Structure formats: structure tokens, C-alpha cells
Amino acid sequence: MSYARFLSVVVLASAVCAAPVERQEQSFGPDSQISAQVPTPTVGYPVVVYENGYTSATYHGPYTGTATVTGAANGPETLAASIAPGPPNPTATYYNSEGVPLNPMPAPYTPAGGLGTNGTLPRYMVESDFDFESIALGLYQEWIELDLFHDGLARFSDAEFTAAGLGPEARSLIEFMANQESGHATLLTNMLGERAPKECIYNYPYTTVREWVDFMQRLTRFGESGVWGFINHLDSREVGQLLAQSIATEARQQQVFRQMSGLTPMDVWFENGWPQSWAWTMLAPYISYCPENQTRLVWQNFPTLHILNNANINRFSPNDTSQNGNETVGDRIADPSLSTIPDSASCEYLTGPPGYACEPAVAHNKSEPLSFPGKKILFEWDAPGQAVGPNNSYVTSTNAGSPKFVAWSNQLNLTYSALTLTGNNSGFTYQPEGYVYGDDGIINGTMAVLLTDLDLYVTPFNTSMLNPHVVALGMYQAG
Structure with a gap:
């Protein structure tokens, strides 16, 4: 199968690709004190995010309006205050002491077992409320990374970058990582559909190049760990597959930002996974304004x-x-x-x-x-x-x-x-x-x-x- 034909199969099965989008002025609600030029995808799906470049918002600061809705999104009801610990899954009994297949093989060189290996056509869309809320959180993360990586490049002068030990090639690498985020945002947007969260306005803490780079190594840490924490709990194995291919890039970004900060690039033997509410708690304070009718998240702060x-x-x-x-x-x-x-x-x-x-x-x-x-x-x-x-x-x-x-x-x-x-x-x-x-x-x-x-x-x-x-x-x- 050729590369082009393989891509066409993915398109038909999942809608993970699309047509260009328009840039438009995005209103940030009647209670907002600002309106900013923020490029946003059109409602039609599938979409491509910013394929022709990116324009950063003109404002990066705190929210100054009055919230009209408060609290996390909620479902029809909550069944319990917590989930009680239980015994192992009763189906978790497989043990192989012989080192050879124990069950008939469904096809040559194909051991029995596995999920999504029975020939069914993959569907690259979320399959549950858990999936939707998890991928929506991931999209909030991709949006801030897209803006953040660009913001420092626009905010600081060549002289400031040089003084921080980051020359033109380092800045070019950061620009490439920013462009990676447009692809990640496209992927997650299309796996969610028309209620995918849109890009927001952000409030950043840094005033120097080193503080910007340090902030990026911290932000990519909770972005990466937040995904490792939920990826294997997703109902959609197909969504998990594509998400893993994007988060592998996120891990490389975190390593690069550590190197640019003068830290050890690989400091652990195993990366840690965090629940969604931990990642949302760390991310949310840096989001200032979001558009009207923005999809809200269920996770705790x-x-x-x-x-x-x-x-x-x-x-x-x-x-x-x-x-x-x-x-x-x-x-x-x-x-x-x-x-x-x-x-x-x-x-x-x-x-x-x-x-x-x-x-x-x-x-x-x-x-x-x-x-x-x-x-x-x-x-x-x-x-x-x-x-x-x-x-x-x-x-x-x-x-x-x-x-x-x-x-x-x-x-x-x-x-x-x-x-x-x-x-x-x-x-x-x-x-x-x-x-x-x-x-x-x-x-x-x-x-x-x-x-x-x-x-x-x-x-x-x-x-x-x-x-x-x-x-x-x-x-x-x-x-």
C-alpha cells in the first residue's frame, strides 16, 4: 500500500484531516473588556488549524470582567462521592509459564488477544464522556502551547535571545515546535467534533527569555504527564493511538526546553502520569479569556x-x-x-x-x-x-x-x-x-x-x- 493510499484510508475512517480555515475576529463575551484578533477554526469539520501561519493575540494579561458561569461542567447526576477500591478485574487471569502461545492463533504470526485487532475499521472519534472530557483537556493544552511558543519569539529581541545563549538555530527549533502544535490542535479538534474547545487568551508569568524557557519546560511537563495519566483509560483505542503519537513529540519538547534551561535533559527512568484534574489545576490559572460558548471542562481545580x-x-x-x-x-x-x-x-x-x-x-x-x-x-x-x-x-x-x-x-x-x-x-x-x-x-x-x-x-x-x-x-x- 502506498503512503498516499494509506492516508486516504485514514481520512475516510476518521475525518482526521481537512480543508483550510478562515481567520476571523473572535469575541470573548459581553462581560469581557477586550476583543482580540485570535485565529480560530471555522465550525465545519474536519478542519486544519492555521495551515498558513499563526498570528498571536495582541493581549496577554489577566481577566478583568465578571464571570457569568462558574464551576466545572456537570453531568445529569453524580453517583458517589468517590470510587471505592475493588479487587482485580475477574478477567485478569492470564499467565504464561511456558513462553509459547497458549491459544489458537487467528491468523499466521498473530497471537490470540489484543484489542482492535479483529479487522474492524478504525473510528478515530471519542467514544464516551470520559474520552471527550480528556481529549478536550488535551486540546486546551495544545492551544496554550501553540500561543506560548510563538509569544516568546515575538516578545523578546534577538539580543535578548543571544544573551540567554539561544541563537537563530535554537529560535528556529522553537518555531518548529510551535508549528507542531498546530498539527496537534488539528488532530484533537477533529477527534472531538464541533464542540471542540477553541483557542483562548492567556496570561503569562515571564519577563525574561530564561523565565519563558523555564515556564515552557514546566508547562510541557504537566501537558505530557496529564496525557500519560489518562491515555490507557480511554474507551477509544483509536484515539489513544493517535494521541500517543502526538504526546511522544510533547516529551521531546519538554526535553529540549530542559536543555535550553541548563537542566539535565533526561532525569528519570520513567515518566509519571497524572490525573486530568491535576493537569487542569496547573493549566487553568494561565487562561485569561475564552470565547463565548466555549466548551467547559468537568475536571476539578x-x-x-x-x-x-x-x-x-x-x-x-x-x-x-x-x-x-x-x-x-x-x-x-x-x-x-x-x-x-x-x-x-x-x-x-x-x-x-x-x-x-x-x-x-x-x-x-x-x-x-x-x-x-x-x-x-x-x-x-x-x-x-x-x-x-x-x-x-x-x-x-x-x-x-x-x-x-x-x-x-x-x-x-x-x-x-x-x-x-x-x-x-x-x-x-x-x-x-x-x-x-x-x-x-x-x-x-x-x-x-x-x-x-x-x-x-x-x-x-x-x-x-x-x-x-x-x-x-x-x-x-x-x-
Whole structure:
């Protein structure tokens, strides 16, 4: 089968391709104080997003209107406050102790089993409410990446990029990654249909090139981990297949942004998967305005957990924040490390001994790690009830009791440490020690950290069971 004929089969089966779209002025609602030139797809499906280029919105700032709708989307009813743990699936009994096929093979060289392998024509559309809400969340993520990657390229001068160690070829790579997002947005839009979420207006935290790159490595982390958390729970195996092919690119983007930030590109043996509500909690505060009649999401927004002495990736001694206080540029979960620090403390232009510099590089070996087992971590957290997200129309909430534990979600593990309270909404813990396999530490990289009221046992496939016990959610910079 030729490449062209293969593509035609995909088109007929799934509608994952399309015709050009128009650019039009998008109104952001009667309560919005602005109207921005935001290129949006037409209603007809399938669509192609921005095949002839991209024009960034002229406004990137906070929402200034009054929300007319609040809270997450809801269904006809909610059946229970949480999902009770159960035994293994009764059909999970297969075990092969012989190393050869145990059942008749349906075709030559084809072992029995597998899903979607019986010759049925693939349908590349969501198949359940779970699928729709998950892919809609993924599309919100693709939209912000499309805008974010372009925004820094437009905002900063060539001189500022050069000073940050990023020359024309690096900027060209970022532009290519931005263009990748137009393809991802096209794919997810067509798998959802006419109620696919549209692009919004965003409110970014950075003021320098290094802060922009740092923010992108954090944002692509929760974008990637948010998909790994739900992809194998999708009812549509076909949707999961195409989503996996896009998220593999997202992983490469996160690695590149880490390299541009002077961080180790591959810091873990296993990437971590996060439930959708964790990813939405991290993403929503950076969305300012969305169009009228925008499709709303069902996922929860947890209160923010502020890590007061998170490592500053711009310091040659990143843990000095324990003496200097919070060194992020703002109060939102994924806000980047502050880069405007004294030159005497900065690792950006360091010419001293090896192991301390942080200029863009294929890899760095750090003489002083960004964090370490036993480090005392200081927390403050918000009360629920805060207005966040598009048009300030979502509200943070928790179903948990008083916080007792700190949950560290990384690699294959969900690890707990004890929380010591120092006030109504403050406390501390110590970074735990342990290993996944061999000398692979359980805590490394850009990762999720949570306060919980229970040390519930969960594994990578059922981490969402923890959601009813989450008090607050944050992002920890461990390496």
C-alpha cells in the first residue's frame, strides 16, 4: 500500500484531516473588556488549524470582567462521592509459564488477544464522556502551547535571545515546535467534533527569555504527564493511538526546553502520569479569556500548594532559596524561577569550576543538585473557593479533610512523607529518600507534589483514586 493510499484510508475512517480555515475576529463575551484578533477554526469539520501561519493575540494579561458561569461542567447526576477500591478485574487471569502461545492463533504470526485487532475499521472519534472530557483537556493544552511558543519569539529581541545563549538555530527549533502544535490542535479538534474547545487568551508569568524557557519546560511537563495519566483509560483505542503519537513529540519538547534551561535533559527512568484534574489545576490559572460558548471542562481545580523554598534553577547554588525565600516569579503553580537575581549568585554566565553553570547545553552534570533527600520543604496553601481559569469561571475545591501527608508523584511511585503543621495553611516536610530500581531516586525532575488527608495506596494506573483526598496541589523542581 502506498503512503498516499494509506492516508486516504485514514481520512475516510476518521475525518482526521481537512480543508483550510478562515481567520476571523473572535469575541470573548459581553462581560469581557477586550476583543482580540485570535485565529480560530471555522465550525465545519474536519478542519486544519492555521495551515498558513499563526498570528498571536495582541493581549496577554489577566481577566478583568465578571464571570457569568462558574464551576466545572456537570453531568445529569453524580453517583458517589468517590470510587471505592475493588479487587482485580475477574478477567485478569492470564499467565504464561511456558513462553509459547497458549491459544489458537487467528491468523499466521498473530497471537490470540489484543484489542482492535479483529479487522474492524478504525473510528478515530471519542467514544464516551470520559474520552471527550480528556481529549478536550488535551486540546486546551495544545492551544496554550501553540500561543506560548510563538509569544516568546515575538516578545523578546534577538539580543535578548543571544544573551540567554539561544541563537537563530535554537529560535528556529522553537518555531518548529510551535508549528507542531498546530498539527496537534488539528488532530484533537477533529477527534472531538464541533464542540471542540477553541483557542483562548492567556496570561503569562515571564519577563525574561530564561523565565519563558523555564515556564515552557514546566508547562510541557504537566501537558505530557496529564496525557500519560489518562491515555490507557480511554474507551477509544483509536484515539489513544493517535494521541500517543502526538504526546511522544510533547516529551521531546519538554526535553529540549530542559536543555535550553541548563537542566539535565533526561532525569528519570520513567515518566509519571497524572490525573486530568491535576493537569487542569496547573493549566487553568494561565487562561485569561475564552470565547463565548466555549466548551467547559468537568475536571476539578484544586487549591494551590505554594512551595516556599523551591529550587531556583538560575542560581549556581539552587538551594539557597531556603535562606532567601520564594524565588518564583509569581504565585501560580507552574510559575518559573526568578532569573533577575544578582550576578554573583547566577549560574547563567558562570566561568568558574565545572558543575555549576546553567547555560543552554546538551547536558550538564550538577555538582550541587536542585534538591536532595532530607531537604526541609516549606509549604503554604490556599483555601478553596478561589476563582481561576477562563474568565475566572472555575472555582477551586477540595473534598478532603485536614492535611496530614505530602504525596510525591514521580516515576512509578506515589510516595508519602509526614506533614508538620505550623499554622492553619502552612507546614513543612522533609524530602523522602528511596529508589525505584537500582540507584534511580524516587524523586527527581519537574514533578507533582500534593497535600492529602490520607496515605492512600495507589499505583500508576489508578492514581485518580487519590483525588477525593487531595487538599492542595503544587509543582516541585527536583532536578
